[in-house]
Amino acid sequence: xxQEENPMDVFTAVLTRRSAKRLVGPAPGDEEFRYLLQTAATxxxxxxxxxxxxxxxxxxxxxxxxxxxxxxxPAVPRQQLVDKVVRAPLKAMLVFRPRVGHRVxxxxxxxxxxxxxxxxxxxxxxxxxxxxxxxxxxxTSRTLPGTLGLADGERLLGALxxxxxxxxxxxxxxxxxxxxxxxxxxxx
Ligand SMILES: Cc1cc2nc3c(=O)[nH]c(=O)nc-3n(C[C@H](O)[C@H](O)[C@H](O)COP(=O)(O)O)c2cc1C
Numbered sequence: 001x002x003q004e005e006n007p008m009d010v011f012t013a014v015l016t017r018r019s020a021k022r023l024v025g026p027a028p029g030d031e032e033f034r035y036l037l038q039t040a041a042t043x044x045x046x047x048x049x050x051x052x053x054x055x056x057x058x059x060x061x062x063x064x065x066x067x068x069x070x071x072x073x074p075a076v077p078r079q080q081l082v083d084k085v086v087r088a089p090l091k092a093m094l095v096f097r098p099r100v101g102h103r104v105x106x107x108x109x110x111x112x113x114x115x116x117x118x119x120x121x122x123x124x125x126x127x128x129x130x131x132x133x134x135x136x137x138x139x140t141s142r143t144l145p146g147t148l149g150l151a152d153g154e155r156l157l158g159a160l161x162x163x164x165x166x167x168x169x170x171x172x173x174x175x176x177x178x179x180x181x182x183x184x185x186x187x188x
Pocket of ligand 1: 017018019020132133134135136158
């Protein structure tokens with residue numbers, strides 16, 4: 001589907017996107033994910049460093065992640081890990097790989113990764129998919145970086161659980177814009 005065939009305007013996309021805890025199939029395939037990422041990657045990025053990459057985990061890969069987490073923390077019931085990890089058809093792991101010592105400080109590179117991720121969430125939503133950004137155990141695990149083959153200096157910023165909206169969850173209502181009175185000032 002081209003962008004022209006997908007006419008959701010940006011206000012509608014922003015106000016109707018909701019993070020979805022319950023996801024069903026389908027999720028975008030690797031090619032469609034790349035297609036959306038090509039656009040999300042145009043988000044503001046000082047120095048155009050693109051200091052991030054995604055690792056798409058699906059199917060048996062999700063169980064490999066569970067295996068690693070279970071080995072790391074045998075006290076946690078395996079089913080609890082399965083429930084957490086295998087609840088989405090696609091887990092897109094967000095890897096941050098800052099350029100150390102670059103004139104663009106690390107916090108700006110992190111901001112660029114966040115901007116790209118929000119753009120991707122909006123594009124997924126505009127395309128009819130649902131997603132949620134999750135962190136938690138994914139970011140503290142000692143074994144997951146090895147399971148995913150992260151290089152030195154790379155770290156996980158969590159994952160987007162991606163799928164389609166669960167029809168049982170009902171339609172998402174359009175949100176109202178937020179009262180930002182206390183969040184903006186003017187200096188003239
Ligand atoms: C960096 C980041 C990490 C997050 N981690 C989690 C998480 O681990 N678990 C969770 O339930 N929500 C997490 N959230 C919040 C959800 O992604 C989502 O923003 C929140 O549920 C509000 O829903 P909304 O996007 O529909 O407003 C995180 C959000 C961000 C930006």
